Amino acid sequence: MQLRRPGGGIAWPFLAGFLGALAFLLTIGGKPLIPDNIAWLQIGDATMYYLGWAFYRSEPWQIPPGASTYYGIELSNAIFYTDSIPLLAVPLKLCSFALGPVFQYFGYWLLICFVLQGIASWLLINRYATSHVVKLGFVVLCLFIPLFLGRIIESGHYALAGQFLILLALYGYGNQSLRFPSTFWAIIVSASAVTQPYLLVMVAGIWVAHVVQTALARHVFVLLKSIVIVPVATLVVMWAAGAFTLGSGLESSGYGTYRANLFAPFDGGLWSYFWPTVPKTVTEFAGSNFCGTGFLVIYFVAMSLLLAGKATLQWSRKYVPLMLVLSGMFLFALTNEVSVGPFLFELPLDDRLERIANLLRASERFLWPVTYAVSVLAIVVVARGLRPFACCIVVVVAAVLQVIDTGYGWRNLRVRFDLNAPTWTTPLTSNFWKVAAIGKKGVRRIPMGNSMEENDVIAYYALTHGLVTDSVNQSRMNPDKLAAVNVAGNEAVATGQYEPDVLYVLSPELVDNAKRSLRHGDALVSVDGFFVLAPRWLECQPCASVPVKIVADEGPP
Numbered sequence: 001m002q003l004r005r006p007g008g009g010i011a012w013p014f015l016a017g018f019l020g021a022l023a024f025l026l027t028i029g030g031k032p033l034i035p036d037n038i039a040w041l042q043i044g045d046a047t048m049y050y051l052g053w054a055f056y057r058s059e060p061w062q063i064p065p066g067a068s069t070y071y072g073i074e075l076s077n078a079i080f081y082t083d084s085i086p087l088l089a090v091p092l093k094l095c096s097f098a099l100g101p102v103f104q105y106f107g108y109w110l111l112i113c114f115v116l117q118g119i120a121s122w123l124l125i126n127r128y129a130t131s132h133v134v135k136l137g138f139v140v141l142c143l144f145i146p147l148f149l150g151r152i153i154e155s156g157h158y159a160l161a162g163q164f165l166i167l168l169a170l171y172g173y174g175n176q177s178l179r180f181p182s183t184f185w186a187i188i189v190s191a192s193a194v195t196q197p198y199l200l201v202m203v204a205g206i207w208v209a210h211v212v213q214t215a216l217a218r219h220v221f222v223l224l225k226s227i228v229i230v231p232v233a234t235l236v237v238m239w240a241a242g243a244f245t246l247g248s249g250l251e252s253s254g255y256g257t258y259r260a261n262l263f264a265p266f267d268g269g270l271w272s273y274f275w276p277t278v279p280k281t282v283t284e285f286a287g288s289n290f291c292g293t294g295f296l297v298i299y300f301v302a303m304s305l306l307l308a309g310k311a312t313l314q315w316s317r318k319y320v321p322l323m324l325v326l327s328g329m330f331l332f333a334l335t336n337e338v339s340v341g342p343f344l345f346e347l348p349l350d351d352r353l354e355r356i357a358n359l360l361r362a363s364e365r366f367l368w369p370v371t372y373a374v375s376v377l378a379i380v381v382v383a384r385g386l387r388p389f390a391c392c393i394v395v396v397v398a399a400v401l402q403v404i405d406t407g408y409g410w411r412n413l414r415v416r417f418d419l420n421a422p423t424w425t426t427p428l429t430s431n432f433w434k435v436a437a438i439g440k441k442g443v444r445r446i447p448m449g450n451s452m453e454e455n456d457v458i459a460y461y462a463l464t465h466g467l468v469t470d471s472v473n474q475s476r477m478n479p480d481k482l483a484a485v486n487v488a489g490n491e492a493v494a495t496g497q498y499e500p501d502v503l504y505v506l507s508p509e510l511v512d513n514a515k516r517s518l519r520h521g522d523a524l525v526s527v528d529g530f531f532v533l534a535p536r537w538l539e540c541q542p543c544a545s546v547p548v549k550i551v552a553d554e555g556p557p
Contacts, residue, residue: 012132013119016139020118023143024111027153027410031420032107036100039419040107044156045083047456048473050104052082053089054463057096057103065090066242071459072472073442074485078242081474083159085109086194086241102422106158113152113161117143120167124372127171128380131388137395138379141294142167144402146271146409147368150288153413154270157287159196166199166369169206170376174213174318182225185210186233193234194241201360202369204234205329209321217318249478255357256349257285260333260364262340264289265371266296271409279342286364294402295375301394302381311385313377326373329366332357428461432527432546436503436534437465443503444470446489446510450477454530458505471505493517493533504533523550 032040041050055071056079062069066078066086079089088105096103121142125135142148151160168188178184185207192203207230214223238244261267261280268275271290291299305311335357336349349357357363383391443462445455451473462469470485492498493510496517506514506524511531514524523537526549537543 012126012135013122016118016122016136017115018118019136019139020114020116020143021111023118023140024114027144027149027414028107028110028114028417029414032110032417034107034420035104036102036422037107037420038102038104038424039421040417041104042424042456043416045473046106046156046158047460048082048475049084049106049158051456051459051463051472052079052084052474053104055459055468056082056084056089057093057099058463061093064242064245065093065240067245068242070468072474073444073468073470075448075470075472075474075477075481077245077247077474077476077478080194080238080241080243081246081476083157083196083475085159085196087191090194090241110152110158110161113164114143116164117148117167120164120171124167124171125376125379127175128376129383131383131392133392134379134383134395137392137399138375140399141292141298141375141395141402142372144406145292145295145371146288146290146406147371149406149410150271150290153410153416155287160198160365162192162195162199163368163372165192165195165203166206166372169203170369170373173206173210173322181222182229185226186230189230190233190237193238193243198360198362198365200234202329202366205325206322206369209325212321213318216321246476247478248480249476251355251358252361252476253358254361255354255363256335256337257283258362258364259284259335259337259339260286260289260367262334262338264364264367265291268408270413272405273408274405281339281342281344283337283344284339286362289364289367289371291371291375292402293405294398294400295371295378297398297401298375298378298382298395302378302385305381305385311381313381322373326370330370332360333363333366333370335363423464424460426457426460428457428528428530430527430546432525432532433461434465435540435542435546436532436537437467438540438542439501440467440503441501442468442470442499443505444489445505446493447486447507448482448489450474450482467503496522498522498533498535500535502535504535506531506533525550 031037038050041047052068052071056068059068059070064078066080068079069076071082079086088109092099092105118139121139122135125138129135148161148163151157165188172178172181172184172188189200189203189207192199211223211226214226261278261284263278264286266275267278267288267290269277269288269290271288272293274293336347338345338347379395382394386394443458445458448470455471455473458471459469462471493506493513494517496519498504508531511524514533518524521536521539523534525532525534525537
């Protein structure tokens with residue numbers, strides 16, 4: 001691939017960013033930009049993002065700055081492990097006093113992502129294309145590519161909307177026009193580290209390829225600066241965000257389950273009027289990696305030109321390190337359980353390698369850098385093989401098709417962003433909950449488990465009543481701490497020795513044990529579908545007037 005000298009002035013990137021803002025308003029709408037509108041965040045993993053932030057901003061500063069204890073108590077670690085985008089959460093905590101009692105920044109984060117997705121895609125294609133029409137077409141294609149939109153609208157993984165970091169990494173690879181390359185890489189690698197760990201691995205992988213390319217080009221001074229500044233900057237911001245507070249538990253499970261299907265780029269699913277859902281194996285669960293009808297048109301035209309001999313690929317050796325890294329990401333995305341449509345081919349994988357791979361179990365996401373790189377290559381082939389006017393027509397038609405066809409997804413799914421309220425709906429409607437919080441400092445769940453059903457309900461109750469809680473959802477949880485918390489909880493139920501200033505939400509199977517060990521003054525209450533052990537409930541004067549079903553209110557004689 002031959003480079004061209006970047007140019008065109010600063011107005012064009014601004015126009016690309018403006019297109020990103022328009023795409024945001026078209027697909028998401030403006031209601032998520034209302035600072036106290038949290039109703040649209042009461043879905044899926046977004047509950048964890050908001051609760052992690054809300055508890056984090058309410059507690060005093062700790063060392064490291066990203067550490068958080070109110071959301072989790074003994075199970076807590078840091079804002080890094082609730083995917084609350086520490087890049088924004090930590091600095092916003094500095095001015096939390098001015099943000100109002102209810103505040104969310106996730107709508108603004110999505111707007112920033114759309115704007116930067118437009119700017120970054122412009123910067124990337126500007127290295128290889130000359131026509132402004134082609135470049136703007138590429139911007140539109142990247143703004144409406146389902147592997148970007150799907151993470152926001154379909155999956156609700158808002159931190160993963162930061163795919164502009166991948167585009168910037170591809171832009172920076174081997175880019176000799178950068179005035180301060182080491183600073184550039186330090187910014188985007190460290191920013192990805194405090195946005196989402198998957199983005200960190202992708203961006204850092206491209207940076208490693210860039211370092212190898214720099215070494216092969218014998219730019220020794222630039223190389224030394226980069227291999228010192230980038231890791232140091234990244235480790236510092238990760239420490240600040242609390243990435244090293246977990247201790248153990250980074251390893252998860254599911255590598256191979258969340259794999260990429262080889263037919264994923266053609267799987268229209270929820271994102272196409274034209275393309276059907278590709279049949280899959282019953283054991284795979286992955287987000288959309290559909291590249292969109294527009295990009296498929298570009299791929300088809302590029303392949304036709306190559307087969308007809310009307311265009312050729314002239315590779316420079318400088319791209320070999322990048323090709324190797326992207327090839328590795330592609331193979332990692334496929335996993336050892338290779339899916340081709342509904343067919344599955346299993347390959348053996350060493351247990352030690354599988355444990356390492358489980359650190360990044362959602363491997364299908366590693367198709368993203370590959371897809372963006374292949375898309376740039378396809379645009380270059382089309383630009384070489386067609387006359388300028390014909391190339392512009394193809395790209396414009398592809399961009400229009402991309403917007404129209406993905407409308408099948410964003411038109412149907414954007415309703416979740418039309419909600420507007422400063423509160424969440426909750427099944428905890430009894431007056432019991434308000435009275436029970438008087439004089440309490442926390443609420444615990446026995447037994448506790450990561451991402452248990454109704455964890456967010458109990459945590460939201462704690463948040464709105466000024467309590468701390470161990471009823472939490474986290475991207476990673478220390479298993480030793482979790483085991484210790486459950487041992488302590490089971491012992492409390494067995495002995496009846498509860499912390500007097502804590503409420504306990506018990507699972508139904510523990511109710512009989514709790515009855516047998518109940519102590520004088522305590523009450524076991526059934527309310528709104530939950531069993532709650534309320535220490536000293538019978539000694540509370542305001543509590544007597546609360547109409548609740550008391551399962552047991554005194555222990556054995």
